[in-house]
Amino acid sequence: GAVVSQHPSRVICKSGTSVKIECRSLDFQATTMFWYRQFPKQSLMLMATSNEGSKATYEQGVEKDKFLINHASLTLSTLTVTSAHPEDSSFYICSANPGQGYEQYFGPGTRLTVT
């Protein structure tokens, strides 16, 4: 099956700093990728749709200036959490579809802890 990677897998940062998370499709190209966040023992909440070569589409209630998304190539989308605060601590997961089926392939996730 298709492979999606994320980097880093874990990151700890201080309050007020910014953190960049990468999502890569390793064996396919993806014009669209999706970013989710998941709090412990909760469901995945869709944050935004990352569109290659154009602006991301954010879900209602997600601050676009807080969560910057860049999809500069067909295999890479980045999510930058700006001016991170402890409440931003969460599990961030990306997904992509190779285009040959309907299932989403998820990255392994990035656990962000803001101290």
Add this chain to the structure above:
Amino acid sequence: GQQVMQIPQYQHVQEGEDFTTYCNSSTTLSNIQWYKQRPGGHPVFLIQLVKSGEVKKQKRLTFQFGEAKKNSSLHITATQTTDVGTYFCAPGAQKLVFGQGTRLTINP
């Protein structure tokens, strides 16, 4: 967007017992996908249902889509410890809106 309710939120069973999770919508769904997330892992696609009344089987897993396409279920026969995890339903195609999930734990 399409919203779904999943029940139960938690289910604990003895190994070998059956397990069922239900996914309900107030609106008609065009399709629904099911995913499994192991503890500490990421969601993995299980299946997509599209047709009214559709039933699909994967070994011990049976997936159903209601006649009205407003509900779906996942039934696991004779659970094994490898079935532990959270099962999510998600209507949509590429852009998925996940249900709350049902967390399955198993007593070996």
